[in-house]
Amino acid sequence: xxxxxxxxxxxxxxxxxxxxxxxxxxxxxxxxxxxxxxxxxxxxxxxxxxxxxxxxxxxxxxxxxxxxxxxxxxxxxxxxxxxxxxxxxxxxxxxxxxxxxxxxxxxxxxxxxxxxxxxxxxxxxxxxxxxxxxxxxxxxxxxxxxxxxxxxxxxxxxxxxxxxxxxxxxxxxxxxxxxxxxxxxxxxxxxxxxxxxxxxxxxxxxxxxxxxxxxxxxxxxxxxxxxxxxxxxxxxxxxxxxxxxxxxxxxxxxxxxxxxxxxxxxxxxxxxxxxxxxxxxxxxxxxxxxxxxxxxxxxxxxxxxxxxxxxxxxxxxxxxxxxxxxxxxxxxxxxxxxxxxxxxxxxxxxxxxxxxxxxxxxxxxxxxxxxxxxxxxxxxxxxxxxxxxxxxxxxxxxxxxxxxxxxxxxxxxxxxxxx
Amino acid sequence: xxxxxxxxxxxxxxxxxxxxxxxxxxxxxxxxxxxxxxxxxxxxxxxxxxxxxxxxxxxxxxxxxxxxxxxxxxxxxxxxxxxxxxxxxxxxxxxxxxxxxxxxxxxxxxxxxxxxxxxxxxxxxxxxxxxxxxxxxxxxxxxxxxxxxxxxxxxxxxxxxxxxxxxx
Numbered sequence: 313x314x315x316x317x318x319x320x321x322x323x324x325x326x327x328x329x330x331x332x333x334x335x336x337x338x339x340x341x342x343x344x345x346x347x348x349x350x351x352x353x354x355x356x357x358x359x360x361x362x363x364x365x366x367x368x369x370x371x372x373x374x375x376x377x378x379x380x381x382x383x384x385x386x387x388x389x390x391x392x393x394x395x396x397x398x399x400x401x402x403x404x405x406x407x408x409x410x411x412x413x414x415x416x417x418x419x420x421x422x423x424x425x426x427x428x429x430x431x432x433x434x435x436x437x438x439x440x441x442x443x444x445x446x447x448x449x450x451x452x453x454x455x456x457x458x459x460x461x462x463x464x465x466x467x468x469x470x471x472x473x474x475x476x477x478x479x480x481x482x483x484x485x486x487x488x489x490x491x492x493x494x495x496x497x498x499x500x501x502x503x504x505x506x507x508x509x510x511x512x513x514x515x516x517x518x519x520x521x522x523x524x525x526x527x528x529x530x531x532x533x534x535x536x537x538x539x540x541x542x543x544x545x546x547x548x549x550x551x552x553x554x555x556x557x558x559x560x561x562x563x564x565x566x567x568x569x570x571x572x573x574x575x576x577x578x579x580x581x582x583x584x585x586x587x588x589x590x591x592x593x594x595x596x597x598x599x600x601x602x603x604x605x606x607x608x609x610x611x612x613x614x615x616x617x618x619x620x621x622x623x624x625x626x627x628x629x630x631x632x633x634x635x636x637x638x639x640x641x642x643x644x645x646x647x648x649x650x651x652x653x654x655x656x657x658x659x660x661x662x663x664x665x666x667x668x669x670x671x672x673x674x675x676x677x678x679x680x681x682x683x684x685x686x687x688x689x690x691x692x693x694x695x696x697x698x699x700x701x702x703x704x705x706x707x708x709x710x711x712x713x714x715x716x717x718x719x720x721x722x723x724x725x726x727x728x729x730x731x
Numbered sequence: 732x733x734x735x736x737x738x739x740x741x742x743x744x745x746x747x748x749x750x751x752x753x754x755x756x757x758x759x760x761x762x763x764x765x766x767x768x769x770x771x772x773x774x775x776x777x778x779x780x781x782x783x784x785x786x787x788x789x790x791x792x793x794x795x796x797x798x799x800x801x802x803x804x805x806x807x808x809x810x811x812x813x814x815x816x817x818x819x820x821x822x823x824x825x826x827x828x829x830x831x832x833x834x835x836x837x838x839x840x841x842x843x844x845x846x847x848x849x850x851x852x853x854x855x856x857x858x859x860x861x862x863x864x865x866x867x868x869x870x871x872x873x874x875x876x877x878x879x880x881x882x883x884x885x886x887x888x889x890x891x892x893x894x895x896x897x898x899x
Contacts (some may be wrong), residue, residue, distance in 0.1 A: 320844045333863065345889070368895060373893075377893075
């Protein structure tokens with residue numbers, strides 16, 4: 313090490329970020345001590361200060377280390393801290409900080425007296441932030457933030473807030489290109505307008521009955537969980553879309569044209585048929601389709617899907633390359649009239665991979681026809697995977713069906729695998 | 732957690748310590764030019780073309796297996812513009828380096844800095860940093876053969892200042 317140029321040693325040391333390493337490297341030698349101020353990124357793990365001796369607090373220790381850095385760009389604090397501490401740190405590094413990640417832990421003890429000013433409000437001092445990630449945030453009222461002009465990435469994991477609070481907070485982050493809200497509780501009618509947004513993952517925790525209106529004309533990637541009503545009008549750039557609802561029913565989806573959509577995933581226990589058919593209709597250019605919707609029905613009653621014509625379906629999704637479908641959709645494609653209109657000129661031009669999850673042995677004969685048609689007309693088909701779940705055996709038709717599938721597999725063994 | 736590293740290859744105005752490698756002698760240790768306003772480490776290589784070695788290089792003080800692995804990286808990395816090929820090359824070199832003794836890696840760092848190869852330097856330096864992380868002061872001194880140039884009082888003062896980091 314002694315033979316390395318100082319510059320290189322400094323370069324090596326400046327990539328350390330764990331606060332404990334930074335502190336102890338100060339002790340190795342004079343050259344190393346002199347290199348420590350050039351660190352760019354500091355990370356304080358969760359348990360780093362679990363055994364502090366009398367007189368030391370996390371706030372002051374963090375402060376001491378931060379003060380020794382000449383230009384800190386990234387700060388990650390998972391250990392506990394107070395808003396006073398945060399305010400004092402940001403007084404020193406606020407202007408140079410580009411990335412900030414904090415474990416707020418507000419949700420752990422929601423009855424704790426609210427620090428004033430709150431930790432959230434202190435963040436404002438880091439006015440040049442490009443990325444902000446917060447864990448466990450309780451937003452009782454919108455933080456009084458000035459606009460974070462440079463903030464491109466915002467991630468909040470574990471939060472509780474009301475609709476208006478979210479809308480107002482996002483007014484301070486107009487230039488976001490990435491927005492992630494995971495495990496967000498307390499929201500009912502979400503309204504988000506972010507004109508630069510490209511990538512977003514939204515997960516609303518609760519009854520699955522949120523409504524979402526998103527105005528993000530540049531959006532390319534969108535994942536939404538927990539909404540029953542979704543409206544995204546401008547979708548000229550949307551390539552990847554995933555809509556899931558584990559807890560509630562999806563009533564209505566409203567999207568603009570999805571002409572560049574390559575990948576669509578729709579999941580949930582129950583979707584209204586209108587919503588399903590609209591999605592399928594809009595996603596005409598889609599290459600990858602994943603459908604795991606168990607039932608349809610506009611009201612409480614869980615209904616099976618209506619019949620879907622096999623030929624029409626594949627003709628209206630000509631670019632389909634991979635297709636992953638679960639029970640209900642497979643059953644819909646396997647109705648008695650589904651294979652009407654099959655003629656010799658029909659083919660499924662791009663399909664390479666199919667995954668089918670089957671649960672019920674009903675209509676076994678039709679289902680077998682559907683499988684055979686997929687193989688027959690899918691000239692490019694490389695892989696067909698069949699997942700057979702929890703079939704109610706004891707019913708002899710289940711065994712027969714399974715036998716049929718195995719026979720089918722045997723005849724096309726290069727293609728088909730069964731799980 | 733991302734470790735941000737600033738390595739600039741273009742001569743853009745940045746207020747930083749510019750550590751220029753003097754091309755005339757590979758033993759020259761650059762002296763840092765300190766800009767007090769904004770101090771960050773950037774390593775600038777004046778010679779851009781030197782970052783695209785594809786001809787095999789010979790590396791002093793390492794065994795033939797190591798030399799071969801480095802050359803394989805240079806060949807693969809330099810042969811294609813495709814990101815997946817370059818990432819594969821980096822991953823291969825990285826797994827190889829992880830299995831080598833730290834002394835070899837330090838030699839490789841010196842080599843990379845002498846020949847001004849930015850990509851190699853980044854990989855080797857990251858490995859050294861990974862080895863340093865989570866070690867005690869004594870372990871680090873031993874692994875890298877570093878002499879302790881603090882007086883006992885100076886060292887104790889540092890340990891007192893960051894008491895929490897030294898209590899194990």
